[in-house]
Amino acid sequence: MMTIIYFLIGYLTGSIPTAYLITYLFTGKDIREYGSKNPGSTNVFRVAGVWPGIITLVIDFSKGFLPVYLIRQQPDWVVIGTIFFTVLGHTATVFLRFRGGKGVITGCGALAGATPHLAITGILVFLITFFLFRYVSLSSITSAFAIIIYVWLFRYPLTWQVAITLVGVLVIWRHRDNIKRLWRRQEPKVIL
Numbered sequence: 346m347m348t349i350i351y352f353l354i355g356y357l358t359g360s361i362p363t364a365y366l367i368t369y370l371f372t373g374k375d376i377r378e379y380g381s382k383n384p385g386s387t388n389v390f391r392v393a394g395v396w397p398g399i400i401t402l403v404i405d406f407s408k409g410f411l412p413v414y415l416i417r418q419q420p421d422w423v424v425i426g427t428i429f430f431t432v433l434g435h436t437a438t439v440f441l442r443f444r445g446g447k448g449v450i451t452g453c454g455a456l457a458g459a460t461p462h463l464a465i466t467g468i469l470v471f472l473i474t475f476f477l478f479r480y481v482s483l484s485s486i487t488s489a490f491a492i493i494i495y496v497w498l499f500r501y502p503l504t505w506q507v508a509i510t511l512v513g514v515l516v517i518w519r520h521r522d523n524i525k526r527l528w529r530r531q532e533p534k535v536i537l
Contacts, residue, residue, distance in 0.1 A: 348423050355412040355427040359434025359451055362441050363404045364389045371397040377441070384438075385446030387481050402450055405435070409454025417459050425508035428455040432512050436519050447519040449485045452512055456492070463509070467492045479534040482523035489513040 364384040368376040371393045376384050380391040386405055390398030409431050416427055432452045438445035449471075457464035470491040475484040493513040496506050517524075526532035 348419075348426070351412070351416050351419070351423055351427050352430045355429075355431035355455075356434040357439070358408045358412045359431040360438040360440055360445070361404075361408055361434075362438050362445065363401050363408065364446060365441060367397045367401045367404070368393045377444070383446060384441060384444070386450055405446070405450040406454035406457070409435070409451035409456075410458040411454075413455045413458030415458075421502060421504050424459050425504055428452075428459060429508055429512055431455045432515060436515060447485065448512075448516045449488070452489075452516055463492055463495065466495050475535075479536070480527065480532055481535055482520050482532055483527060486517055486520050486524065489516040 362384055364376050364386060368374055368379075368389050374392060376382075376388055376392055380388040382388070386398055386401040389401040409428075412431055413424060413427050417424055432448040432455060434445070435451040436445045436448045437443040453464050453467055456467065467488040471484045471488040474487040475481065478484070490513065493510050496509045501509070523532055
């Protein structure tokens with residue numbers, strides 16, 4: 346019974362529509378109608394500005410981190426399930442008719458709660474890719490691939506390999522429109 350509660354808490358915490366709430370609070374706008382129309386932190390930076398973007402990023406990371414960190418001593422499959430449901434909550438939030446963000450920052454927070462070195466690996470790959478190419482989407486996709494490869498290369502237990510692969514594929518799948526734009530060279534770069 347507690348396992349179901351952990352999964353539900355993970356899902357509901359992940360479902361908190363941070364980007365929607367912060368953008369509305371700062372600008373009165375519905376983030377789903379502006380910029381990329383994605384309710385995620387990158388779009389908050391575009392639509393609402395730097396500080397709302399940073400606040401969204403910190404909260405999205407925390408909503409992934411906290412539910413997983415608090416149960417990290419549970420059996421692996423419970424921790425893994427909580428990671429998955431937390432990211433699923435962010436990508437398919439019950440509060441916005443199951444249309445959420447892409448799960449990158451929340452997923453990173455969830456990984457940091459259970460296995461900080463995986464989160465650090467993802468962050469490093471993200472930053473290197475970003476500074477080389479200036480695409481947030483490409484950096485996110487590359488980071489997800491890197492984490493999948495990492496758990497298989499370093500022979501994590503099969504449950505971790507399968508779960509991280511599922512979470513990584515979910516994040517990559519949520520970027521499918523970005524992949525099309527990258528392929529057509531229509532994806533906007535970030536200029537610092």
